[in-house]
Amino acid sequence: MKISFTKKQYLGFASVLLMLVIWQLLAMYFNSDFIMPSPGKTFMTVIRLFTDPDFVSVVGMTVLRGLVGFFISAVLGLVLGIIAGISPGFNAFLNPFLVTVRSVPVIAIILLALIWFSPGSVPVFIALLTMFPFICTNVIDGIRSVDRDIIEMARFYRISRRRIVSEVYIPAIIPFIISGASSAMGIGWRAIIIGEVLSQPKYGIGTMMQAQQTYLNVDAVIAWTIIAVLISFGFEKIIRWSEHKIVVWKS
């Protein structure tokens, strides 16, 4: 077991190394910082960005937008998902809405949001609309997966409706919420950054990328991309870690 784990890590490392080698080769081929800066130069740019006085505000605002969007989607997704999971009628009512939201192109939502909202709140709205369907659908699936026999048992023992929700339904759907949160976050960060590129709030990773792209600072565009990837990766790790901590009962 331990050996295969080390082997996995080793293969992961090899894959990252291969990407860097390809990158370096491309940089050498183009031999122009305006097209493809080298990994070394980009790395230095990342370091420089970290020391920029605005760095915390830029990253902080993007993360904040992500978290606000995520929080609202999670609350809405949980409440509507639980009701839809329990009541087939409400599910039939909610489903067309979920399908519509999921199939509307993100860019269409952004263009409309640009008209409707202030630059700072456009990305939050985008995040909300992209993340909510994932969480809601997962919660519905989770509720449906709850064993009918267990509910019958709880009813037989005269457990109150409130406790059936809090002690049976909610724990049962936690693994589903976590996997929904993970997919939602994955797609959410990308949507937020697209939103920032187009709405240009004062601080935001997308704002910075757009500005650097205008000046053909390719190294900075890639550097901000790397930072965005790291944020996404960090949150994915946090979600996995919390799953491990919360879902202790799964053997």
Place this chain on the structure above:
Amino acid sequence: MALLIENLNKKYDDILLYRDFNISFTEGIITCILGPSGCGKTTLLNIIGGIILPDSGNFSGFQEKTMSYIFQDPRLLKWKTVRGNIEFVMDRGMTDEERHKESDRLIKLVELKGFAGYYPSQLSGGMRQRVSIARAFACHSNIILMDEPLKGLDIALKQNMIRSFARIWKTDRRTVIFVTHDVDEAIMLGAEIMVMSRPPVSIVEHENIIELPEIRLPESDQFKNLKQKLIKALG
């Protein structure tokens, strides 16, 4: 006062299970209903428990009774520990400390001392079923319904479970209605044994055993004869 069901009628999947069926249960003892598979024993328990409705029938004595149910499968919450599952059904009026004390007592009675903090996935099938027995007694109920909870367990485990059940029941003598198709189980546990026929159901044999479950000797002639009699009645 006895628990009485009169003129019960129930059709299930186009099979007439009960036609003007009558049965009575004595309170405070273990009644075993012995019947062939598919004769509608579980349906009868579910009707008594209010999970399904009869087509018609008169019930007396059941009105103000509360019930526990030991299902065929343990039906535990996998995200709760042994203790959590037992305390799940306890009276909300109890303090945490009282619940803790009571669950300790029950855990000890079903021989799961030391496993209070285990999750169902960490227990064997027999242990899980013992948790569900403890849970049935943890809930303040007048009647315990049991639907072949020993099905699929080997004979040693079965005897072990019956001992667990008898031990816990001795401290808290509730009315138990125990449904099974296994003659040995009925002989080991029942104070009153009724044998049901195939549908439409009638009671074809009725036996009483005076000895308490824990002092019964299944090897004695008395029980061997009784077993033969019950097997014959089962058909």
